[in-house]
Amino acid sequence: MSTGGKNKLVLGYGTCGIAAGATAVKDALENELATGKYDAYLDIAGCMGFCFREPIVEVTDPDGRSVIYGDLSPKRVSRLLEAVAGGEVIEDWVVRRSDEPGAGEGDFLANQHRIVLRNCGNINPESIEEYISTGGYEAARKALTSMTPEELIDEVGKSGIRGRGGAGFPTGTKWGFARKAKGEQKYLVCNADEGDPGAFMDRSVLEGDPHAVIEGMIVAGYAIGATQAYIYCRAEYPLALKRLDIAIAACHEWGYLGQGIFGTDWDFDIKIKKGAGAFVCGEETALIASIEGKRGMPRPRPPFPANEGLWGKPTNINNVETLAAIPWIIANGGDRYASVGTEKSKGTKVFCLAGKVRRSGLAEVPMGYTLRQVIFDVGGGVREGKEFKAVQMGGPSGGCLPASLLDTLVDYDAITATGAIMGSGGMIVADSSTCMVDLARYFLSFTQEESCGKCVPCRIGTKRMLEILARICSGEGEPEDLERLDILAGDIKAGSLCALGGTAPNPVLTTLKYFRNEYEDHILRKKCTAGVCPALITLHIQEDICTGCGACAKICPVEAISGEKKEPHAIDADTCIRCKLCLSRCPEEAIYAE
C-alpha cells in the first residue's frame, strides 16, 4: 500500500485495542507527531486479530515494508517513533514483519485465509474512501447494473456459503425463498445480535469493516427484492454502532444508499435497531418481535420469516459474517469461494480464540482445517505450556470437545457429529485448571437466565438442570443425577420451539459424554480435580515457599489464616470458606487448592 513517501503508522483501534489502552497510545502518538520532528502520519484501523498483543501499531515505510508492534504504551511511543525515523526495527516488540514472515507471531496470520476479514485492521473503518480504494462497492455496482436478482442468487448458491450465525442454512437457498415470496414490501435484516458469550467476530467485523457488511446488504436487498433493511445490533457494542452510523451516512453522500442507488432506479435504505440485551433475540422470530417493539419471544414456524416476517411481510435475515463475505463472492465468483473448504462446508470461518489459548484473538481459517490446526498452529497452543483439556465451541448452544477430537475438521457436519456445533465462532480453550462440571453449570445458568419463558420444558427444565449441576458442584450430587440430567436434556430438546431450548442441554451432554469422570469425581469421590468448585477443595499454604508476608491473612474475609510475621502461615480448613482470594493475593504463589 502506498504511504505517500512517508512512514505510515496504523493503530489498532477496535474495542479490544481501546480496552487495552489504545486511546492513551493514540494521544501520545498524536502529541509526538504534532511536534513535526518525525516524517510520519497516523491512521486508525479495526482489530488486526492480534488481540493478545494490544495495543498494536503497524508501521509501513515508504517502500511498503511493514512491521507490526505490540504491547505498546504511552511510555513506549517516543522509542517507537525514534526507531521508525532511524529505519530501525525493535525486535523485542515485533508481532509480525512483512520481510520476515517467521518473526514474532507471524505464523498467526500466515496460517489464516482471510476473506471476511480482508480489510479488518488494514483500512480505516471510518473512511469510505479507504474502503473504495480496496475495490469496495464495485461488487454492489456490478450486481445492480449488470446482474439480475436470479443471477445473484445463483452465484451465491454456487459459492456454497452457509449462514454463519450458527445454524448453517445455505444462504443462496434462503435468498431464493425470500425472492419467491409474494408481497410488495419485503425486508432484509442483518443479525448483529451477537449474544453468545465468548464470541466477538461480528463486533470485530462491524468495527473493522462496516462497509463490507453494508455492501453485502445492498446486494442481498436487491437479490430478494427488499428496499428497506435493518441492522439489529447489540446496544453493548457502542463502537460498532458508531462506525455503522458513520458508514451509512457516507453511503448516502456517495449515492450508495437512498433513492436510485448506483445510478439505477433501485431504492435501498438501512436503519439501525439497537438490541436491548436478550440472547434469545439471535433467534429469527424473536429478533423480528424485538424490532417490532415487543418482548423478544420466538413463535412457531411455519410460517417462516421468508413468507411472514417483520410486520407480517417477507423477510430475509442474514448474519454479519455471511453478509461481509457476499461482496467478495460477487467480485471473485461463487466458484472461487467454493474452491476453499470441504464438500459440504465451503469458504472460510472466523473464530474468536479465547480462554487459555496463547494467542487470544480473531482468526479466519478455511473450512476443513482441523481443530488442532486452529488451536495450535494459529492459536499457538495452550498458555504457559499447560496441557490442553477441552475446547468449547458454539457457546451456550455448543459443546466441549476433548483432546482426542482435536483432529475433527472445521466443517458443519463433522462438528455436529461430535455433539458440539460450529455455532457463531467462539472457541474457548480450557486447560487443567478448568472444571468441566463448573463450565456446564456456567452455561446452564446462562441459558436458564436467558430462556424467554414461553416453552415450559425450556423455562423449567433448564432451571432443574441448573439445580442439579449446582448440587453436584457443591458436593451434594447423587449418582442418579447423571441419568436425571440426561432425561431432562432430552425433554428440553424435544419440547422447545426455538434453538435456544433445542441446544441448551448441549454443554451438559457433551461434558457428560467426554468428561464423565469429572462428574463422577464430584459425586462419588467429592473431589474437584481442577481445584475450582469451592465445596470440594481445600486450600493449603506450602510452608517452604511462604515468606510470612501476611498478605493472605489481610485479605481473608473470615480470618482463617494465621501465622507470625515472617514465619510460614497456615489456613484453618474449618473456618476457610474457600473463596480463594488468598490464592490470587499471594506474591510467592505458595497457596494451592486440591
Add this chain to the structure above:
Amino acid sequence: MDDKGCECKQRFADPDNQEPLLGILERYAGEKGALIPLLQDTQEAYGYLDEKIMRALAKGAGYQLSQVYGVATFYTQFRLEPIGEHLIRVCHGTACHVAGAELISEEISNFLGVKDGQTTPDMKFTLESVMCVGACSLSPIMIVDEDTHGKLKPANVRKVLKKYRGGNGEKEE
C-alpha cells in the same frame, strides 16, 4: 482508557421533570414499533425507568402500561432502580468465567458490601454482572463507567475501585 471525569451529579434528569420525556416522545411520534428505542432513550435521560416515567411514557405513546412494563422487564438493558455515581460492570462471559470472574465479583462484593445488581447506600457504586463485552483477550475484565480494566486479579480490584471513591465523582489520581 479515557480519563475524563464524568459529570455524574447532573447527568440524569429528575423523574418529576417530564420535559426530557416529552422530547423523546416527539422524536418517535408516528413510528411503529418504537417502544424499545423509546425506553432506551428514556433510560439514557433519566438513568433508569421510574414508575412515574413509565406511566407517562405509556400514556404519551399510546401503550398499555403492562406492555411497557413487560418490555422493560424482559430485556436486561433496562433498569427499574436508580444507579450509583459509578457503574461497575463485571464481565461474566465464558473467557472471563474461565479466568476467574466469579472471584472478581466476590472481591468487589466484599469490598463494597453489596451484591450483584445492588447500589451502595451512599449511592457511589452500583455493581452489575454483564455477559460478554467481547474483549475476551483481556479477561477477566471489569468496566467502571467507561474505563475498561483488564487482566484483573482479585488482589488489585480494591486499588482500582479506590481511585473512584473521591468526591464529586472525580477520580483521585
